[in-house]
Amino acid sequence: MDRPALPNDPGSFWMPFTANRAFHQDPRLITAADGMYYTSHDGRQIMDATAGLWCVNAGHNDPLIVEAVQKQISTLDYAPHFNFGTPQAFELASKLADLFPAGLNHVFFTNSGSESVDTALKIALHYHRMRGDAARTRLIGRERGYHGVGFGGISVGGIVKNRAQFGTLLNGVDHMRHTHDPARNAFSRGCPEHGAELADDLIRIAELHDPSTIAAVIVEPMAGSTGVLLPPVGYLQRLREICDRYGILLIFDEVITAYGRLGRASAAEYFGVKPDLITTAKGLTNGSVPMGAVIVDERIYTSAMENADAPIELFHGYTYSAHPLAVAAALASLESYRRNDLFARADALAPLWEQAVHSLKGLPHVADLRNLGLVGAVELQPRPGAPGARGTEAMKMAWAEGLMIRVTGDIIALSPPLIITEDEIQQLFGKLAGILRRLD
């Protein structure tokens, strides 16, 4: 493997969520992609075991999406959606309304998961205020939750390092306990059996603050970025019941779970629990053009239309809300998912995937294995005194051996494009097993 040349001043690009200085010493550069594979700077094929960052569900360079974006850029490059519209944006919103559970019928477009989260939090606050319930201003998240990097998202988020350097964040936020309980649930297949009662932590918080001050609760139905934490059986149902009891809106952050990751259009559908708002991004355009969408319940939208105190019902929006290229990419992505029946494909592959994930049991350093849909996690025992070092090393070894994996600390997360074949699943886990055997 050749070491790629970086420009004289590689630091001119301040890389996101990256150890920049270490990267400059040992760069990993990607020059092309197709289907399940990237091409590295030195011409190697690298299997994408993470669908990029949980976004390339239909595989790379899907011809349908490439063609749609090419056509769009030469027809209408940009148009504003403040006071003007494009027909395709309305078409996309209708298609999304059909895709998500009944009642979630209205769509607000953003450019990323972080923006979707901040948008959903703002819509929740707006909803209560317009109904005359203006005391409901508190927002509740969960420890270890990841909701992007906007100030709203890091406030309700529960990843300490993402919050620590950034001041006082939003006021009036509290956090429920997380659901990760390896002592009781290690090596669960699918959702863990123990822990539904952790949802009752919302009762504690509601009673502490007075439930009538709480606007919304936001959770990832399946937490990905913090290292794949699965909801205990019955947990999400219980959270829904408690929200209903107290008049609290429930937001599912589905930035990674929507568009097929669990073998359904949404985790809401998978778990049979209907939230009031769903935040999405990533798979919406198969990662090809930045876009997010917040899917909003009928009663929230209707209330805004009926109760707003100004002709503009919601003072919120982005220059690039419903950007024509993103809309074209999203319409083509939804079409590709449909034509190739990719959600059902993920569902059908899930049992084999589960077997493959759990085949790593007993290998060196493996502390836990988790799976759901086409998501897997390998939790490694940290090196004494050096948390995260073993995970980083595994990621580097995988890259050297033609595999892109994602690590959060010492947890390896796997979430391949939904086009992965049975053969490729075996190759992926064969390679990973070899790496684990050789890892210090």
Ligand SMILES: Cc1ncc(COP(=O)(O)O)c(C=O)c1O
């Ligand atoms: C659950 C969740 N919410 C929000 C985000 C933020 O999305 P973005 O990076 O597009 O802002 C992510 C990204 O991984 C996510 O997993």
